[in-house]
Amino acid sequence: MGSKGPVDLEPTVVVEELHVGFAGREVLHGLSAEFHRGRLAMILGRSGSGKTTFLRALNRLNECFPQSETRGSLRVKLQGHWRDIYENGLPLPELRHRVGMVFQTPHLLPLSIAENLALPLKLILGLPRREIPARTARALEEAHLWEEVKDRLKAPAHILSGGQQQRLCLARLLALEPEILLLDEPTASLDFRAALKVEELLLSLKERYTVIAVSHSLSQARRLADAALIFRDGSVVQRLSRADLQARDILPTLLEEIF
Amino acid sequence: MNKWLTLLAKVFAWLAVAAVLAVVLLFLGFLVVRGLSTFNLGLFFGKTPVWAAIAGRLPVWHGIWPACVGTVFLVLLASGLAIPLGVASGIYLAHYAQGAWKRWFGLAVEVLAGIPSILMGLFGFALILFLKKTIMPQANTCLLLSACCLALLVLPYLIFMTQTTLESLPEELRLAGLSLGFTPWQNMLHVLLPAASRGILSGVILAVGRAAEDTAVILLTGVVANAGLPSGILDKYEALPFHIFYLASQARNEAELAKGFGTALILLLITAALFLGAYYLKSTVTKSWDQKDLLI
Numbered sequence: 001m002g003s004k005g006p007v008d009l010e011p012t013v014v015v016e017e018l019h020v021g022f023a024g025r026e027v028l029h030g031l032s033a034e035f036h037r038g039r040l041a042m043i044l045g046r047s048g049s050g051k052t053t054f055l056r057a058l059n060r061l062n063e064c065f066p067q068s069e070t071r072g073s074l075r076v077k078l079q080g081h082w083r084d085i086y087e088n089g090l091p092l093p094e095l096r097h098r099v100g101m102v103f104q105t106p107h108l109l110p111l112s113i114a115e116n117l118a119l120p121l122k123l124i125l126g127l128p129r130r131e132i133p134a135r136t137a138r139a140l141e142e143a144h145l146w147e148e149v150k151d152r153l154k155a156p157a158h159i160l161s162g163g164q165q166q167r168l169c170l171a172r173l174l175a176l177e178p179e180i181l182l183l184d185e186p187t188a189s190l191d192f193r194a195a196l197k198v199e200e201l202l203l204s205l206k207e208r209y210t211v212i213a214v215s216h217s218l219s220q221a222r223r224l225a226d227a228a229l230i231f232r233d234g235s236v237v238q239r240l241s242r243a244d245l246q247a248r249d250i251l252p253t254l255l256e257e258i259f
Numbered sequence: 260m261n262k263w264l265t266l267l268a269k270v271f272a273w274l275a276v277a278a279v280l281a282v283v284l285l286f287l288g289f290l291v292v293r294g295l296s297t298f299n300l301g302l303f304f305g306k307t308p309v310w311a312a313i314a315g316r317l318p319v320w321h322g323i324w325p326a327c328v329g330t331v332f333l334v335l336l337a338s339g340l341a342i343p344l345g346v347a348s349g350i351y352l353a354h355y356a357q358g359a360w361k362r363w364f365g366l367a368v369e370v371l372a373g374i375p376s377i378l379m380g381l382f383g384f385a386l387i388l389f390l391k392k393t394i395m396p397q398a399n400t401c402l403l404l405s406a407c408c409l410a411l412l413v414l415p416y417l418i419f420m421t422q423t424t425l426e427s428l429p430e431e432l433r434l435a436g437l438s439l440g441f442t443p444w445q446n447m448l449h450v451l452l453p454a455a456s457r458g459i460l461s462g463v464i465l466a467v468g469r470a471a472e473d474t475a476v477i478l479l480t481g482v483v484a485n486a487g488l489p490s491g492i493l494d495k496y497e498a499l500p501f502h503i504f505y506l507a508s509q510a511r512n513e514a515e516l517a518k519g520f521g522t523a524l525i526l527l528l529i530t531a532a533l534f535l536g537a538y539y540l541k542s543t544v545t546k547s548w549d550q551k552d553l554l555i
Contacts, residue, residue, distance in 0.1 A: 064437055066357075097440030107435035110454055119449060124440045172439065 011077075012037045012210045013058065013180060018072035020053050020062060027053045028234045030072070037179075040206040042221045043214045045231030051214040054231070055182045058212065059099040060085065060092060078179055097124050100173035101182040105189045106165035113160070114153035116168060117175050124176060139175035143167045144201050163194025167201060174205075181205065183213040187220070199224060218254060221245060230254070290527070294520030302521050303327070318487045323522050325488050327529065329402070329496035330471060332489060334533060336406035337413065337470045342463060345414050349421020349459075350447060372415035380479035383408035387480070400481035403492040408476045413466035420465070424458025425451060460541045464534050471530045474500040499526040 011034035020028040028050045035041050043051045053062060058076075062068040075084050078098050083090050085099075097120070109116050117136045121127045127135065136153075140146040145167045149160070157168060166186055173181065183202070187195035202224055205211060215221055221228050222245050230238040244250055304312045305322035312319045319325055348368070356364055383404050390398040432454060436446035452459075482501045489496035499522060506519035 059438065061434065061438055064434060093440040093442050095440075096438055101438045103431065103434070103438070105431065107431045107438070109435055109450060110432070120439045120441070123445050123449060176439065 009036050011035060013077070013212070014073075014075045015058075016073040016075075018054075018057060018074060019070070020050075020057050021069045022062075022065065023067040024069075026234065028057070031234070031236055033229060033236065033239075035180075035210050035212055037210045038207055039226040040202065040211040040213060040224055042225035042228045043212065043231055044216075044218065044221055044228055049231040050234040051231050052184055053234075055101065055184050055212065055214055058085075058180070058182055059096050059101055061096070061101065063092075076180065093124060097176040098178050099180045099182060100176060100178035102166065102169050102173065102184065102186045104185040106162065106169050108157045108165060108168065111157060112154045113149050113157045113168065116157050117172050120172060121175055135175055139171040140168075142174050142205075143171035144197065144204075145171055161194065163190050163197055166190060166194075166198055170198075170201065170205075178209070180210040180212070183211065185214050185216060188216065218251075290520055290524050293517060294522075294524040297514075297517045297521035298524075302518060302525075315488050320485075323499065323502055323518075323525060325486065326497040326499045326502040326522070327525065328488055329482070329486075330499040330526070330529060332492075333402060333406055333409065333477070333496070333498055334467055334470045336402065336492065337409035338463070338467055340406060341410035341413050341417055341466055341470075344410070345417025345462070345466070346421050346459060348414070348418045349425065349462075350452075352418065352422045353425035354443075354447070368415050368418050371411070372419070374412075375475075376412055376473050377475040377479075379408045379412050380476040382411075383476065383480040399493075400479070400495070401493045402481060402489050402496045405477045405480040405482065405496075405498075406492070408480050409470045409473060412473065412476060413469050416465040416469065417459075417462045420462025421455070421459050424455040427458075428454055456541055460537055463537050467533050467537065468530055471526065471533065472500055474504055477501060499529070 013033075013035040015031060015033045018028055018031040019026060031050075031054065043054065045051050056062045057070060057074065060070075062070060070086060072086075073084060074086055075082050076099065077083075078090075085095055109119060111119060114136060117139060118132050121132050121135060122129075137146060137150075140149065145164060148164060149155075149168075157165065160168060166189075170186075186202070187198050190198065199220065202211065202213070206224075206226075213224070225245060226242050228240040228245055229236050230240070238254075240250075240254075300309060301322070303319075303322050303324045305320050307317050307319045307322065311317040312322070312324055352361060352364060352368075384400065387398055387400055387404060428451060432450060433446065436450045437443070441449070477498055478501065481495055482498050483495045484497070484502070484505050486495045486497050503519055503522050503526065506515060506522060510516040510519060
């Protein structure tokens, strides 16, 4: 996508020659890509093509799994400074809240709705107690969830519907003020209506963040994405701009590539 | 054929449940019938005035009060030693140990679980003899030694329960905190341990029950028939299981034997009270965890 995006835009994430393997088996083979702030990039591909592993390389979550190995350069622009996230000692917790992640299924903390946001604010940012409610409310509003939960902030988070839970996970991220959002099939576990709401939210978020999303759905990519990477067997086989995605004649080849 | 087998299995399952229940009820009924008649202040304090005995101003003869106090101290001390060690080892095995080291450590815990309690008592006895001959001539069997040996005895229950509960937590719970930027330690303390508290509590209950009833370990490490209230953890003490054993083997008449049953009932009640205490502790922990009110 780098070549097809506007030339004047500097990327915020630059991946070069990324290799990731588990227990000696390589999953990503020398992948390179660039991502920009204010744009939503979508990663498409079959199951097992390395999409999730790629996302998890960006916040070093692969290291939470046994015998993972990562090589290559992965540079991220955080707060105006370029950081090689595998090299110059950005502390892991800081990297992970600046590069926030939403999973395929809502990964809630088994706590109340409010506490799901408050606990990370308290533990990670060390925010004083009195600042937490305002920050929580702001994040819930940003995630289009405030109206639905403002009267039951102390209810357990798991009573929310799937779509609400997923937006709660997004709100939890946004409260930590990340700069890059990693979304691993955020609508995969949702029904059509709930998925539409999350999509709406993503469109409103992409203005201010660098958004990198994994998806299974070509139509979703056509609705949301400014650029797309097609993954196959741990390599990028095609890079598409928004115009490419909208073009009608590309559909058959794309379907072939992805499914 | 298959239908008959299913029916047979069902009947067998029901019978098994009924048998277990019947045994428990019979056992409790037997204890109550034989022991309840001895329940009075005399059983606890003999002829010593109650308040003087509780305050420790007058010694208690022919009463089980010192043994009750001894058992409670012993269990609390042993749990206090074993619970932090056991939970920490369980965390280590579940989340940090890897490969061959994990296998060896796990094997060591299994071996520890298989050691008979009398051997643990012998170990404590030998340890004191060794200390006496080398660096501490004044060392003697005491409450602390018994508690240490009991702690070793119950350690495997705590380690197993902590490890298996932590390992059975869903992957997403572990990743949720880590992906947000919790340090592994914050994730353990604020997410995983509270989520595993129910399983860990089962381990604590097993451990407390085991520590309260064991006789073989304390027999060799410091319990005596008549010590009065222990004046410190380096003192000899009395304990209920040993007192029951003593009464059962030395009873000279029916009345003394009945006291043995009464004492057994008291031991059961004290253990039940400790369990209730553990439950209460757990429910307050999870409650404060579920409904933290940071927003108020």
